Amino acid sequence: MNFLEERIVKDGVVKEGNVLKVDSFLNHQMDIGLLDQMGAEFKRRFADKPINKILTIEASGIGIACVAAQHFNVPVVFAKKSQSINLDGDMYVAEVESFTHKCINHVIVGQKFLTPDDHVLIIDDFLANGCALQGLIQIVQSAGATVEGIGIAIEKGFQSGGRIIRNLGYQLESLAIVDGMNAETGEIRFREQPVSTNGSLPDGEVCRSSTLD
Amino acid sequence: MNFLEERIVKDGVVKEGNVLKVDSFLNHQMDIGLLDQMGAEFKRRFADKPINKILTIEASGIGIACVAAQHFNVPVVFAKKSQSINLDGDMYVAEVESFTHKCINHVIVGQKFLTPDDHVLIIDDFLANGCALQGLIQIVQSAGATVEGIGIAIEKGFQSGGRIIRNLGYQLESLAIVDGMNAETGEIRFREQPVSTNGSLPDGEVCRSSTLD
Secondary structure: OOHHHHHHHHHOEEEOOOEEEOOOOOOOEEOHHHHHHHHHHHHHHOOOOOOOEEEEEOOOHHHHHHHHHHHHOOOEEEEEEEOOOOOOOOEEEEEEEEOOOOEEEEEEEEHHHOOOOOEEEEEEEEEOOOHHHHHHHHHHHHOOOEEEEEEEEEEEOOOOHHHHHHHOOOOEEEEEEEEEEOOOOOOEEEOOOOOOOOOOOOOHHHHHHHOOO | OOHHHHHHHHHOEEEOOOEEEOOOOOOOEEOHHHHHHHHHHHHHHOOOOOOOEEEEEOOOHHHHHHHHHHHHOOOEEEEEEEOOOOOOOOEEEEEEEEOOOOEEEEEEEEHHHOOOOOEEEEEEEEEOOOHHHHHHHHHHHHOOOEEEEEEEEEEEOOOOHHHHHHHOOOOEEEEEEEEEEOOOOOOEEEOOOOOOOOOOOOOHHHHHHHOOO
């Protein structure tokens, strides 16, 4: 298990309905040391990419993105989420349908903050069905910018988001992929991933195929 | 002018209706190096306080709080904002009336993340009328925790929030206090503050009284 998987086992709580609560260290209270470790690991996994901007989405992606950005030395842009659109200036807007909440959300980024010169790493805390992520990718493409990769803290491997994104050819790196959970026993089953070793990294392709299902 | 005031003059945009847009470096796109400087300055101003937790509010406070937290070596908790309340577990809820938007908002923090042992630094990007801030203070008090101080990036000194908070006796440190703006000329007038010098700091009391109006 890597450092994030260990922390999930230690402090995560499995609830009925495939809910994994990580609000004591990741998305309500945030352990900044852990975020820093995650940032270093994202940097390792995307070391060969010419990333000049990190894009995330409010609210819980922002902390992870900002701490990771220190490892890349790049600015962060966070997309806003809104059920209504109140356009102030020129905005990129992606309409995304939430599978979970059965509603339409808008993902919004100011046009001046994404240009064709941008090489973007998208970062978020969770990936399940990937609706928000699809909206972010759509926006990067609308801007003529390049998605260099996607870094996720926790992927729910039993939902479709990760598979879709990998099928589309993106380098998606999820630090922990949960393949199954049991609310009664509290057990969490992780997909096997290459162990991060000091310095000697498996190349990107190895990472990617080993996380394909 | 300090580093933040200089940046506001360089990249901030004054709009009609006393609106100051800082979305290119602070609350939509975020300059992480600037956030780091802000974190160091907050640490300097609250050096003598036994802070063990930073509390902020979604969304744009989160980035500032997370980068600042690295200077304090403490976790961050971010409060959620919601117009409706959907209580999941035990939450502290403060009802705050928005002066600007003429609506009721709820500021929500999980009870397990604030205890009487907590010595809290509240951080946010903007202070104008201070409704959100009042909600955060109310929640810290509900938890029996201690507000050790409040760190703000930009205070609108011509609105009442800052005065109220200082009148209540809190150590409120705003890195830039805007006392006036002119949308036609783009001019921004800052309240004079003690210059941050390397190592030799003015003590807390001097900071505070010099920003009283």
